[in-house]
Amino acid sequence: MKAALQTDWRLREETPVYGKPMDVVDGIRRIVAPNPHSMTYHGTNTWLITHAAGTAVVDPGTDDPAHLDAICGVAGTISHVIVTHWHHDHFDGARTLALRANVPVFKFPSGPLRGDKDLLNGAEIAGMRVIHTPGHAEDHICLERPDGVLLSGDHVMGWSTTLVPPPPDGDLGDYIESLERVQALNARIFLPGHGPEILKPYSFIEQLLEKRYEKLHQIENILTHEVQEFSNICNRAYPKLNKKLRFAAEMMLETYLLELKKRGKAIQEPTGWKRAGY
Ligand SMILES: [Zn+2]
Numbered sequence: 001m002k003a004a005l006q007t008d009w010r011l012r013e014e015t016p017v018y019g020k021p022m023d024v025v026d027g028i029r030r031i032v033a034p035n036p037h038s039m040t041y042h043g044t045n046t047w048l049i050t051h052a053a054g055t056a057v058v059d060p061g062t063d064d065p066a067h068l069d070a071i072c073g074v075a076g077t078i079s080h081v082i083v084t085h086w087h088h089d090h091f092d093g094a095r096t097l098a099l100r101a102n103v104p105v106f107k108f109p110s111g112p113l114r115g116d117k118d119l120l121n122g123a124e125i126a127g128m129r130v131i132h133t134p135g136h137a138e139d140h141i142c143l144e145r146p147d148g149v150l151l152s153g154d155h156v157m158g159w160s161t162t163l164v165p166p167p168p169d170g171d172l173g174d175y176i177e178s179l180e181r182v183q184a185l186n187a188r189i190f191l192p193g194h195g196p197e198i199l200k201p202y203s204f205i206e207q208l209l210e211k212r213y214e215k216l217h218q219i220e221n222i223l224t225h226e227v228q229e230f231s232n233i234c235n236r237a238y239p240k241l242n243k244k245l246r247f248a249a250e251m252m253l254e255t256y257l258l259e260l261k262k263r264g265k266a267i268q269e270p271t272g273w274k275r276a277g278y
Contacts, residue, residue: 011158033061054079060093084153135175159195
């Protein structure tokens with residue numbers, strides 16, 4: 001296993017060779033899809049899980065012929081195509097791959113894109129247990145192998161914090177609750193939807209939770225009794241932001257503000273937001 005490069009709290013790695021499978025843990029290989037972006041790091045991780053009835057493919061990534069060829073070239077008999085959530089960088093190749101392998105697409109039954117077969121919380125598939133983890137997406141699932149390996153999708157990633165969009169797709173309260181639930185599993189390794197594996201998931205999640213509460217607190221402190229425009233709050237909450245990430249920051253800020261509103265700490269007005277109470 002190649003060690004991830006750690007700079008600050010984030011786990012980084014060199015650009016992987018696209019199309020080339022990497023052995024990550026026993027019976028699990030990773031192929032990175034060629035869709036690098038400021039939101040996807042080097043690209044989406046496609047996970048190949050070897051089990052008694054063949055190979056389950058988790059998150060086929062984008063509908064990229066070379067990537068799907070690479071998966072088919074090394075997977076052997078594909079037994080299942082599974083997606084962790086409906087977002088296009090995970091789901092788009094699923095339909096094509098499932099047709100090629102003549103198997104259904106398995107997915108949690110909600111979200112704007114549907115699979116062929118439903119995977120509910122607690123279901124068993126390809127030697128793994130399904131854990132519904134809403135927050136980043138309403139239909140998000142993680143998959144737990146009994147030996148302490150967890151496929152964490154976009155719920156927990158090493159290279160970046162997770163974007164939690166505002167409802168209906170995302171929700172900060174759900175996200176935090178889902179984080180605490182996967183932390184309590186005490187897994188030994190997380191295999192995320194983007195970037196390198198996470199070797200100390202318990203303490204890593206501890207840091208993620210701290211960051212969320214810090215940011216929530218910081219945004220609460222930006223609010224005053226005067227109504228402030230959303231864009232002004234955004235400039236103060238995310239100063240020195242790369243322009244390409246402005247839309248993500250705006251989504252995240254709306255999610256935080258809605259959480260503060262739910263907690264009785266913020267009031268939404270037609271022109272912006274203000275602090276609740278005195
Ligand atoms: Zn996603």
